[in-house]
Amino acid sequence: MQPDEIARIHEEALAEAREADSADALEAVRLKYLSRKGLVQDIMASLKTAAPADRPAIGQAANRLRAELLDAVNRRREKLAEAAETSGPAFDITLPGRWPGLGSIHPVSGMIAQCADIFRSMGFTVADGPDIETAFHNFDALNHPPGHPARDPRDTFYLEDGTLLRTHTSPVQVRYMQAHPPPVRIIAPGRTYRRDTPDATHSSNFHQIEGLYVADRVSLADLKGDLTYFASQLLGARVQVRFRPHFFPFTEPSVEVDFSCHVCGGQGCRVCKQSGWIEIGGAGMVDPNVYTAVGYDPEAVTGYAFGLGVERMAMIFHGIPDIRLLYENDVRFLAQF
Ligand code: PHE
Numbered sequence: 439m440q441p442d443e444i445a446r447i448h449e450e451a452l453a454e455a456r457e458a459d460s461a462d463a464l465e466a467v468r469l470k471y472l473s474r475k476g477l478v479q480d481i482m483a484s485l486k487t488a489a490p491a492d493r494p495a496i497g498q499a500a501n502r503l504r505a506e507l508l509d510a511v512n513r514r515r516e517k518l519a520e521a522a523e524t525s526g527p528a529f530d531i532t533l534p535g536r537w538p539g540l541g542s543i544h545p546v547s548g549m550i551a552q553c554a555d556i557f558r559s560m561g562f563t564v565a566d567g568p569d570i571e572t573a574f575h576n577f578d579a580l581n582h583p584p585g586h587p588a589r590d591p592r593d594t595f596y597l598e599d600g601t602l603l604r605t606h607t608s609p610v611q612v613r614y615m616q617a618h619p620p621p622v623r624i625i626a627p628g629r630t631y632r633r634d635t636p637d638a639t640h641s642s643n644f645h646q647i648e649g650l651y652v653a654d655r656v657s658l659a660d661l662k663g664d665l666t667y668f669a670s671q672l673l674g675a676r677v678q679v680r681f682r683p684h685f686f687p688f689t690e691p692s693v694e695v696d697f698s699c700h701v702c703g704g705q706g707c708r709v710c711k712q713s714g715w716i717e718i719g720g721a722g723m724v725d726p727n728v729y730t731a732v733g734y735d736p737e738a739v740t741g742y743a744f745g746l747g748v749e750r751m752a753m754i755f756h757g758i759p760d761i762r763l764l765y766e767n768d769v770r771f772l773a774q775f
Pocket of ligand 1: 605606607608686689692719720721722743744745746
C-alpha cells in the first residue's frame with residue numbers, strides 16, 4: 439500500500455471516529471479499522487509485498503494510525519457517555535420519592551435474639567465458637583468413641599484437612615470450659631451442619647442454641663425447671679414441657695425435650711404431625727468424661743447441658759409448617775415477621 443493511500447485512510451478513520459453519533463456507530467468504526475480483519479491489519483499485510491525500502495515507512499504509518507485512532511475512539515466514547523448522562527427528560531423534583539421498603543429481621547435471627555434475652559434474664563451469658571471445628575472439639579472431647587456413627591462422612595461434612603463443619607453447637611461447651619474455670623453458665627447460639635436430606639423438618643444447615651451450666655450442685659431438677667421456665671417465657675404459661683429418656687455420649691442421664699405444640703395448643707395439627715408435641719432438642723447432665731477432657735475435676739463439679747433447635751422453635755412460635763420456607767428468602771414470606 440502506498441504512503442499516500444495510508445494517509446487518506448488515516449484521515450478518514452479519524453473523521454469517522456469524531457463523527458460517530460452513537461456507541462454502536464463508534465464500535466462499527468473501531469471494528470472497521472482496528473479488528474483482526476480491519477484496514478490497519480490490511481496495511482500490515484501489505485508489508486509482505488512492499489519493496490523492502492518502503493517497509494519501515496509503511497509500518498510506522500500503520501502504527502501511528504492505530505494509536506491515534508484508538509485515542510480518538512476512546513475520547514469519542516467518553517463524550518457520548520457524558521452526553522447520554524446529561525440528556526433525557528428533566529428531573530421532576532415534585533414527584534414523590536420511591537419507598538424502597540423496610541426490611542425485617544429474619545425469623546431465625548429473631549428467635550435467637552428472643553431466646554438470648556430470656557436466658558440472659560436467667561443469668562446466662564452468650565458465648566460462641568467456630569463453625570469449622572476439629573474432630574477433638576466436635577466428637578472426642580464430647581465422649582464419642584472412635585467408631586461412633588455420627589463421625590461417618592455420610593453424616594458429617596469433612597474438609598480436606600480433616601477439620602469438619604460442626605454437627606452441633608456442643609463443641610462450644612468444650613472450648614468454653616477449656617478457657618474458663620467453673621462455675622460457668624452460658625448459651626451459645628450458632629449454625630450447625632449435617633448431611634441430612636432436606637424435608638419439612640430437616641435442613642443440612644440449621645441453628646442450635648447450646649446451653650451449659652456447671653457449678654458445684656447443679657441437678658437434673660435444675661435442668662427441668664430452667665427449661666420449663668424458659669419455655670413459659672417464650673411461649674406463654676400454658677406451654678407444656680416433656681422430657682423423654684434418651685442417649686447422648688456427652689450427657690448422663692440424657693433426655694429429649696418436647697414442647698407442647700403452640701400452633702394447635704396440643705390438639706394435633708400439621709405442624710406437630712398430629713402428635714400435639716414438638717421435639718425441640720436434647721439435654722442432660724454433663725458426663726464426667728467431658729469434664730476430664732476439658733481439664734475440670736469430675737469429682738468437684740456437676741452441671742447440665744442442652745441443645746435447642748432454633749428453626750423448630752421459630753416454626754412453632756410463628757406457625758410455620760415447613761423449615762424450607764425459612765431458607766427460600768422469599769421477601770413476601772419474610773416480610774410477615
Ligand atoms: N448436641 C446434641 C445434638 O445436637 C444436643 C444436646 C446438647 C444434647 C447438649 C445434650 C446436651 O443433638
